[in-house]
Amino acid sequence: MKKYLFTSESVTEGHPDKLCDLVSDTILDECLKQDSNSRVAVETFASNNKIVIAGQLTTNAIINIEAIARRVMREIGYKNELIDINPETCEISVNITKQSEDIAQGVNTGGAGDQGIMFGYACNETDEYMPFAISMAHKLSKRLTEVRKKGILPYLGPDGKTQVTVEYDEDTPIRIHTILISSQHKNDVDLNTIREDLIENVIKKVIPAQYLDENTKYYINPTGRFVIGGPLGDTGLTGRKIIVDTYGGYAHHGGGAFSGKDATKVDRSAPYMLRHIAKCIVANGYAKRCELQVAYGIGIVEPISIFINTFGTNTIPDEEIIKKIKTKFDLTPNGIIDYLKLREPIFTKTTNYGHFGKNDLPWEKIIEL
DSSP states (O other): OOEEEEEEEEOOSSSSSHHHHHHHHHHHHHHHHHHOOEEEEEEEEEETEEEEEEEOOOOOOOOOOHHHHHHHHHHTTTOTTTTSOOOOTEEEEEEOOOOOOHHHHHHTTOBSSSSSSEEEEESSSSSSOOOHHHHHHHHHHHHHHHHHHTTTSTTEEEEEEEEEEEEETTEEEEEEEEEEEEEETTTTTTTTHHHHHHHIIIIISSSSSGGGGTTTEEETTSSSSOOOHHHOOOOOOOOTTTTTTTTTTTSSSSSOTTTOOOSSHHHHHHHHHHHHHHHHHHHTTSSSSSEEEEEEEEEESSSSSEEOOTTTTTOOHHHHHHHHHHHOOOHHHHHHHHHHHTTTSSSGGTTSSOOOOOOGGGGGOOOOO
């Protein structure tokens, strides 16, 4: 198609699914601070005024899981069980066991902790080599949290979602067709005020002016009211925002979630490595768009397969790019962990506003291929 529309969404750190992701990733980081070899697979569920934390944990670290969860809720900005959740009084249930010995024996020898397929992607649409729609959606969500926490729009609540529809001409984004923002707010603020404030203090502060025109549509809190939010308005669950976490639907996804898992789980570490490689391929001029897939088998050290798609934008044959990848990179689980230094407690940096496109993360570094 010559012209087409494509849409991506993002959510704020106060969205109930992201609350759960952040609790799980904070538990992971707290374990890694004390024991870099911690094996962590923790999921969080939030509903009403209750949090359930469950999973597997094998570590020498001594942590207080309930205290971590309450601290995370306070940092996000939750306060009241009548509109979202109360960090001080909510019920917290913890059900943690050790990693299965059957799985551990495969991981201990350097094998993958599970079977699965993983993807990585990069394109030249933005400075961070991310698709334009998800990049804009993340920036809007991050700005929503910023204006709330800095007191610019103090009536906003923690929960929020953004959605950006981009008009493309061929493969080039030319304008933004629609912006949708839903943001939790205090009861005494009218919709017109919210609309005007979000357009002026969020949208126009984030979106480059050349992409907005008189035909751009704005939908602000389209139901007319968003007072009840967080886990009271909707249940939250770790790993339920995997498209938000990656490329906004612009690339394939293997299905495995990231948050709450240490790097021996290849459904987290492999997409990070593939993003790094895809970004380097595009940045080195070998293609304008690049998607990589690898497959792993539980307990097997080497990846079972590797696939590349450059969508006809490659400047050298795909076979040559694959050879460069195999020569340059160790795609075994331990090879990925060592290369990206994934035993460090860096994972709470990834939780919100996408796991990709943030230049301070090791897989975003560009090297010569």
